[in-house]
Amino acid sequence: MEWVFWCLVVVCAGSVLLMFKIATKLWWKPLQLKKSFEAQGIRGPPYKLFYGNTTDLSRMVDEQKSKPMPLSHDILPRVLPYVHQWTKTYGQDFIYWFGPCARLIVPHPELIKEICSTKFGNYTKLMGNPLSRQLAGQGILGLTGEKWAQHRKIINPAFHMDLLKGMVPTIVKSSASMLDEWSKLVLSGASEIEVQKEFNDLTADIIARTAFGSSFAEGKHIFDMQTKQMILTIELFRSVYIPGFRFLPTTKNRQRWNLEKEIRRCLRQVIDAREKTVEMGKTGSYGADLLGLMMSESKKQGRVNLKSNANLSTEEIIDECKTFYFAGQETTSVLLTWCIILLGIHQDWQERGRREVLEVCGRNNYPDADSLSRLKIVGMIINEALRLYPPAVVITRQACETTKLGRLSIPAGTQFMIPILAMHHDPALWGNDVNDFNPGRFSEGIAKAAKHPMAFMPFGTGPYICVGQNFALLEAKLVLTMILQKIYFVTSPSYTHAPMLLATVRPQHGAQVIFRMD
Secondary structure: OHHHHHHHHHHHHHHHHHHHHHHHHHHHHHHHHHHHHHOOOOOOOOOOOEEEEEEEEHHHHHHHOOOOOOOOOHHHHOHHHHHHHHHHOOOOOOEEEEEEHHHHHEHHHHHHHHHOOOOOEEEEOOOOOOOHHHHOOOOOOHOHHHHHHHHHHHHHHHHHHHHHOOHHHHHHHHHHHHHHHHHHHHHHHOEEEEHHHHHHHHHHHHHHHHHHHOOOHHHHHHHHHHHHHHHHHHHOOOOOOOOOOOOOOOHHHHHHHHHHHHHHHHHHHHHHHHHHHHHHHOOOOOOOOHHHHHHHHHHHHHHHOEEEEEEEEHHHHHHHHHHHHHHHHHHHHHHHHHHHHHHHHHHHHHHHHHHHHHHOOOOOOOHHHHHHHHOOOHHHHHHHHHOOOOOEEEEEEOOOOEEEEEEEOOOOOOEEEEEEEHHHHOOHOOOOOOOHHHHHHEEEEOOOOOOOOOOOOEEEEEEHHHOOOHHHHHHHHHHHHHHHHHEEEEEEOOOOEEEEEEEOOEEEOOOEEEEEEE
């Protein structure tokens, strides 16, 4: 029976070692990090075992969502209440705990420039909950290093401005269809329209046509599934991931698995159909939409670099398609929603924008790429909407190794949270009218709008800046121009101002607007 004894010794030793590692990760290491930052003058809310401050964070957000707020653009206390409250308590520089991991708030443009640059290789993207990656797969949003560089090199040409200009007629066609429907509704007496849903459908139709050459109706099944997937994924963003949890057959995990399987099946069919069409010699091109351009560039890179696997596999193309669907539709949809809400409230700027549109485009001519470049006031309105209600409110990064950041010594593994929304609403950067809707602040361009050129970053900054920002801005400017050409509008008395963070900042109770056709 001696072997039984030694087996028990091994099991007990293994258990002790495991407990030691757990205690080190959940207690000893956070304690040492806390002491290190406190010695440098950085404080924050107390660390709580295992969960850190995630329960406090969720409680603050839920409390704010349950309260009404005045019609004000000072939205930081409601959208990022933990940043607002902890800044008042601990100062601009503080740490909080996401599980056992320390997150340092960095609201300083010069330090952000250093973190978001890959010049020194000290910082990288923060890889979150593995389940949350299903939203965009292993596309460019979730990649780092050489894989990210490979995908970026292949995707970049598809978003070249000359190619995007060729998509203007497609965007015009979709927008004109929406405006025709609005006209019918108004003529039938239904003057109040909930524009958030309208813009969701419009941008879904546009991204389906420009990315995949199909209409929203044809791609609706995929869009519906990705919307459900987004809701399930958002639940994970405020929770601490337990290793192995994604493999447990819980009800929501099974829903995630089934959605992921079906989405990938549908996208694989689209890609395979393109491949077969080219292989059969029916066409020599994969298409002029974003998917076709990406597939063509991938094949080109594969031919140029035969030994390096430079082309993308079908599964990698699927991941990028998921990114197109999510990021391409969501970002522009919420931007247009806030533009209409803001102009519905601030009628003076609505009229200034309309006068410019009519002067440049006329009343009956659809805008084109050339006329869009001359619409300075419309561009200023969009920039101010992006400042006050940026689609992405934070950027996260992680220190790869122990390093210096400004006056601070940063331990390896430290996470950073860059509060874009807080910076966009910082009076030290934008002046005392920071919470006012004033597109005129952008009259001399983005670089001179604030006291620091890095103060405005609605699409991120550095090498990881959103690859589709030019597409989103072109689309938003075109749609807003067409609306101003034809429609006068005011925010409805039934509109309840309640910005909330889901995947992006959106109106919690919808965006009700009263229209009058010209």
